[in-house]
Amino acid sequence: MIELNQTLTPSSQHAETVGIAQQLCQTLEDDIVKGKLPPGQRLEEPLLAKRFGVSRTPVREALQLLTATELAEKIPNRGVYVSLATPERLTAMFESMAELEGMCGRLAAKRMTSGERHNLEKIHHELAETVRLGDSDSYETLNRSFHNALYRGTHNDVLVDVTLSVRRRVAPFRRVQFQSLARLASSHEEHQGIVDAILRGDVKAAEDLLYGHIMAVHDISQDYLSSLRQSPPEPATAFSGTPA
């Protein structure tokens, strides 16, 4: 059984003049990224509708929004399922992410204002603190800010959008790295090299280091995924098993 906890804060009804479909989509997105909704999980309209106390219409809309982010897949007349990645698809996602991060790093190294560079450095130092404390939750949050700052450093809104959309897709598989304290430390070491490259405007180094930074996570996720595949009988190919 799934655990869909939140009951849509009643105050947020008119809090931001934003529809409940968007809230619901955000909630589901979070649950998927945080791992509460495992890949392959079926998302049934009537169930979600009852759970959140709304009609099927906004649920349906939320599921469509979710499908657009590629975090879920919709099969006509057969429902919506949380996306399930094959090892090949996982590799493709990480390679795309690495290429995009490298691209962003290269452009950011060339274009960031001095204010932006200082801000990046500031985030980097705050990250050092979370590593020292071993606070992996805070690290994850700050790490997001770190990479966001890089994306925005390209001064190209479209590229930011594209990169963020791919990051959302890989997010459920990036998370596993933060379970290891050792990875936290080496991730931060890599950041150090990246920050240095950016600050001195070394476009090539920034690009290459960021590529490697993402691909390192790929290796970890790949290992994690293959270790999972041995225990449960769940097949790797999407939707071939009964999702119930």
Add this chain to the structure above:
Amino acid sequence: MIELNQTLTPSSQHAETVGIAQQLCQTLEDDIVKGKLPPGQRLEEPLLAKRFGVSRTPVREALQLLTATELAEKIPNRGVYVSLATPERLTAMFESMAELEGMCGRLAAKRMTSGERHNLEKIHHELAETVRLGDSDSYETLNRSFHNALYRGTHNDVLVDVTLSVRRRVAPFRRVQFQSLARLASSHEEHQGIVDAILRGDVKAAEDLLYGHIMAVHDISQDYLSSLRQSPPEPATAFSGTPA
């Protein structure tokens, strides 16, 4: 007044087990790319519902799908509008597209099978024929195949998806280039260099040439857009004027 012609081929109802929302979205997408629906145009649910003889529900779904492609923007409680690009946003889109095409070209030059390389060459030769005939419509179609072949040559499905999604966004502005026969010829010349680079596995040349190939179109579109901005009083910033 808009012209929404098509009346949803009745045969395709069960032709591909595809819902009418998807068909409608495709139709609207085509109309936007082809210029039938101008940027800034409001897309009203009741109007479209009447026009296509369906209820508002699939129309609403289609508009949401369209919004996901960024070809249209949805403002809560205020309707859906065809995306309107500022010069800055246009530049951002083309730069992203150029970077992605270059990336694809680099990976394709490294990974394409000999069969894929021959297929690319074949398309290139067919393109030569359309240039000789001055058939810009056929050129546009084949040109799409040419670039698609490149994307697929990366052997990375996610990268293909991402690149295609950005291409859809810039498509309305790429089209203008094909109005010029001279541009057709120079476009094909650039293709020649790209094909050569790919065939000899020159990753750097493939990347650089493709970047330039897209950016050339940017310059053309930029000129075209600025020439447009002088005649109509329509403001450049999105949705600032009353779309009616």
Add this chain to the structure above:
DNA sequence: ATGAAAAATAATGCATATATTTTAATCGAT
């Protein structure tokens, strides 16, 4: 007892109805 076919159950897809929000238009006041 096993396999296939048919019927029942449940979920999706589309349509229609209701409510809330937005926009505009008109009336009044300064």
Add this chain to the structure above:
DNA sequence: ATCGATTAAAATATATGCATTATTTTTCAT
């Protein structure tokens, strides 16, 4: 005459109902 407020009309957001499609279970025949 212009600006502001109130009201009316229209569009969006949500809810509900109906029809179609998939899936599962049961039954019948081999």
